[in-house]
Amino acid sequence: MKKLLTAAVLSAALATPVLADTTKVGFIYIGPVGDFGWTAGHDRARREMVEHFGDAVETTIVENVDYGADAERVMTQMAISGMDMIFAASFGYGPDVNAVAGRFPNVAFQHATGYIQDHPNISLYDARFYEGRAVLGHIAGKMTETNTIGYIASYPIPAVVSGINSAYLHAKAVNPDVSFRIIWTYSWFDPALEADAAETLIEQGADVIMQHTDSTAAIRVAEDAGVMAFGQASDMVEFGPNAHLTAIVDRWAPYYISRVQAVMDGTWEAQNSWLGFADGIIEMAPWNDRMPAELQAEADALVAAIAAGEYHPFTGPINKQDGTPWLADGEVAPDVDLATMNFYVEGITAELPN
Amino acid sequence: MIRLEKRKEPSKFWGIANPFLAVALTMLAGGIMFAALGKDPVVAIRLIFFDPIFSETFGSYSRPQLLIKSAPLILIAVGLAIGFKAGIWNIGAEGQYIMGALFGAGVALAFFPQPGWYIFPLMVIAGAFGGFLWAMIPAILKTRFNTNEILVSLLLVYVAERILAAMALGLMRNPDIPGFPGSRDLRRYEAAHNAELFANTGIHWGVVAALVAVILAYVMMTRHMLGFHVQLAGQAPRAARFGGVSPARLVVICLGISGALAGLAGMFEVSGPGGQVRIEFASGYGFTAIIVAFLGRLNPVGIVLAGLLLGLTYIGGELSQMMLQIPGAAIQVFQGMLLFFLLALDFQTNYRIRLTQGERA
Numbered sequence: 001m002k003k004l005l006t007a008a009v010l011s012a013a014l015a016t017p018v019l020a021d022t023t024k025v026g027f028i029y030i031g032p033v034g035d036f037g038w039t040a041g042h043d044r045a046r047r048e049m050v051e052h053f054g055d056a057v058e059t060t061i062v063e064n065v066d067y068g069a070d071a072e073r074v075m076t077q078m079a080i081s082g083m084d085m086i087f088a089a090s091f092g093y094g095p096d097v098n099a100v101a102g103r104f105p106n107v108a109f110q111h112a113t114g115y116i117q118d119h120p121n122i123s124l125y126d127a128r129f130y131e132g133r134a135v136l137g138h139i140a141g142k143m144t145e146t147n148t149i150g151y152i153a154s155y156p157i158p159a160v161v162s163g164i165n166s167a168y169l170h171a172k173a174v175n176p177d178v179s180f181r182i183i184w185t186y187s188w189f190d191p192a193l194e195a196d197a198a199e200t201l202i203e204q205g206a207d208v209i210m211q212h213t214d215s216t217a218a219i220r221v222a223e224d225a226g227v228m229a230f231g232q233a234s235d236m237v238e239f240g241p242n243a244h245l246t247a248i249v250d251r252w253a254p255y256y257i258s259r260v261q262a263v264m265d266g267t268w269e270a271q272n273s274w275l276g277f278a279d280g281i282i283e284m285a286p287w288n289d290r291m292p293a294e295l296q297a298e299a300d301a302l303v304a305a306i307a308a309g310e311y312h313p314f315t316g317p318i319n320k321q322d323g324t325p326w327l328a329d330g331e332v333a334p335d336v337d338l339a340t341m342n343f344y345v346e347g348i349t350a351e352l353p354n
Numbered sequence: 355m356i357r358l359e360k361r362k363e364p365s366k367f368w369g370i371a372n373p374f375l376a377v378a379l380t381m382l383a384g385g386i387m388f389a390a391l392g393k394d395p396v397v398a399i400r401l402i403f404f405d406p407i408f409s410e411t412f413g414s415y416s417r418p419q420l421l422i423k424s425a426p427l428i429l430i431a432v433g434l435a436i437g438f439k440a441g442i443w444n445i446g447a448e449g450q451y452i453m454g455a456l457f458g459a460g461v462a463l464a465f466f467p468q469p470g471w472y473i474f475p476l477m478v479i480a481g482a483f484g485g486f487l488w489a490m491i492p493a494i495l496k497t498r499f500n501t502n503e504i505l506v507s508l509l510l511v512y513v514a515e516r517i518l519a520a521m522a523l524g525l526m527r528n529p530d531i532p533g534f535p536g537s538r539d540l541r542r543y544e545a546a547h548n549a550e551l552f553a554n555t556g557i558h559w560g561v562v563a564a565l566v567a568v569i570l571a572y573v574m575m576t577r578h579m580l581g582f583h584v585q586l587a588g589q590a591p592r593a594a595r596f597g598g599v600s601p602a603r604l605v606v607i608c609l610g611i612s613g614a615l616a617g618l619a620g621m622f623e624v625s626g627p628g629g630q631v632r633i634e635f636a637s638g639y640g641f642t643a644i645i646v647a648f649l650g651r652l653n654p655v656g657i658v659l660a661g662l663l664l665g666l667t668y669i670g671g672e673l674s675q676m677m678l679q680i681p682g683a684a685i686q687v688f689q690g691m692l693l694f695f696l697l698a699l700d701f702q703t704n705y706r707i708r709l710t711q712g713e714r715a
Contacts, residue, residue: 186633
């Protein structure tokens, strides 16, 4: 066995010349890298990061890792194999990241969209997706003819709920008659379920489909049904050239590069980063030509205003669904409210699963 | 010319040899697939089958992990196999697993944060009862209304998943963390924690329970009247009925045992390696256990080997993804090959290939 092992080490060394100061970075993904959405976005960033650092960095990935014991095991094995840094690219890895980080204090952990930070070697990072959702809401409100927007939602967690609220508020602002229909799939990646949800929403009269799930299934259903849709996390236009209006495209690369650089420099520290348009972490995919020129200009202006900090998507007056006031006139939502959001805003008729 | 001939009795030799042959063929075909992907097949196979146990770097961690991953598979499969032998098809172990976890965790959360030695035993009973109860639905529907237990038990998995989501979002949600689904972490509640019994061995109460279940199942199937009835009902249902075996009673017993064991597996998982009630808690153990049961020839000892083998391919599959960058989908294909080859080879358990002189016209 020992012989085999030595042989393996040798052959590995021959295959990829490893420098002593190579920074080893592991990634665990909830979906397949070929989901064309969320996981694809993270892997795109990983590849850009590798391109940036060249031989100074060595990465490895494990895809389709379930939350819980599986994630804990994969991350532990990564740490044992000598990774300097581990990116856990999904919300639900929180307890697992914290369990492993406690045992490997010298490994830098980066947990996407998480909220648990029990150890000094865990950084949390997230994107202000609600900024992009505001733009989608504005476009959906203007483009819908049936005044019904379908929304495929994954889990009722703050990031998803704030996205629904942001989209609704901005659709409502340009189209007072608009209403939202929301279907929860309780999954990030389940193409069959997402396709079913899209079909149901279309049957219920929706002519614009939004999704906070990772597959391209809904775009394809929308394309076939001749309605409109938005991509998720990646530009999904090739799956529905007519249907796809735009998408919030995740660009984690600048952040990944800066964090890996910090590990190389020995300056890495636990942070809690929440980045948006201003930081280039999210951007909008090219507008579909079926959007009128003036709408395209409005959408551009909205993105620019948010990026410049001139406009916050959650600016009062806004009431909660039950009519109680949340934000006073001109008041801007504090981050903590958005990071723990567990209520709908006034006007949404659906009930939040609770 | 080649002729197929049905054997009078299934071949004992091939029944035992086939699983080993299937593993060998899987290594061969899998190796070809890995080579086609541009990966060194020898290293890939070694990473999957040997490194989790023998590697100096990973072994000390992944050997215990093998027990953690395999124990629920074995515990569930042993119960399923008893029913399968009798021709009673419980396909919904996944749902019973979920309900066992919910019942067990429910007891723990009800007592939180009280200490008490009796809390964990109560959780064990509740877990088994939860799985039993969920399995009684298809059992009673079958005995009363002659519904098909395959369909009913399978569909109840989806019901259980929805109940799980509702619990994680509502009743069982951790009140200390607003806005996020998921219960308290039971690993941080000492009275309810299914901890390792010996440090760094991976042996928790679920592993012990799996072992006990295997022994009991073995004794029952070989030494007890009930085991004989089960075998008889599976092989000759008419004879069994004449022999005084009540089909309804057998349905209730078989579904009850497999449900209770699946429930136990869920309870040990949620209070130990899983840690908390989450929407994504169920990760397919109940379905994978069906493969384990058949790979183990519905024999308790065979199931232990099959459970360990499948656990190995999971852990080794992750290692090979990590070390060789083999795509996750290729690992799934590899695991699928194992079942495919076994089923294909089983053909010769029941048939024999004969070379005969072509008859002249």
